Amino acid sequence: MEILKTHSLTKTLKIFLLIFLGTVALTVSAKIKIPFYPVPMTMQTFVVLFLGLAFGYKIGLTTVGVYLLEGIIGIPVFSNSPEKGIGLVYFTGPTMGYLIGFLSAVFFAGYLNLKNNILIVFSKLIFSVSTIYIFGALWLGTLIGWDKPILALGVTPFLLAELFKICLLALLAKKIIEIRRFI
Template sequence: MALTSNDTVLTEAFGPSQGTALRLKQAFMVVAGIVALALFAKIKIPMWPVPITMGTFAVLTIGAAYGPRLGLTTILGYLIIGALGFDVFAGSSAEAFGLTYMMGGTGGYLVGYVLATLALGFAARAGWDRSVLMMALAMLIGNALIYLPGLAWLGVLYGWDQPILQWGLTPFLIGDALKLTLAALLVPAVWKLVGDARK
């Protein structure tokens, strides 16, 4: 399926589609998305070798459900709130927050969040979110776009002679596979529910 921007994304399938009511719906979706990103970032599920954090699940799912424009607005809003010092990131706390936290080891992954949100948004706009297989492929691409700048920034900060992959990639692969599977099943399932409701 080609990446042509013509399909409706999930958030456009319900509610108002024009005028002031649409703008209010979009504003609500952005606020709800930022809240969801902040809440999911703090969820940690015990897992080997490291706990699963649900932040990337929220990023990828919101990207697919919102589309590129609304998704980008939401993820940038989330990052701005984090930059202002609010405790919205997975590892942020009263001791480590704001731009100081964002410029640390997590910084590259946060850049990746923006890239992944856009990628999932364009994939959804192309209709990939209606199929489990295509959604899984989109999720894999999105996850790779999170890791690439994340690992690159770790290399810049700590040096390429360090075990960058062992720090920033391999411990998270099992958890990521589970999250990607869940997201790839969830979005097409919601589309099916929307279709059934319209029958």
């Protein structure tokens, strides 16, 4: 019985550590801007999908949820915070839909069957990241008005960078999934 308690405590501590490290990785990925065409990119969506692949959908969802909660309560974890605000005010701004989309993306990426070939993995990652842009565009249109060119403002400038990140993840997916064995 004592061995079971020790094993359970060790596993719980490992999961808490993974969640903490995941939120740190998301924060760092939000703060670093990489020059890219047509707009600079962050590696946030890469990290969101990576967390799903590496941790699975349960721990991945928890990690992204904790990250969002950190931002909502005022910890400057989001991109452009604290420069453009913090907390709930920042969260409910133009990027809220994209941030909420992180939850669906990490879920679908964590649910991937990586026994499939690379084209199927690539397609599933495309689907996962697409949910970020669907939620983002829906919120952006609601916030700034549907008379504005929502796709040109909130989706199109990021597609080339997303394609690059998805290609990289698809190539590494089978190795990334091996991390799950240690959880």
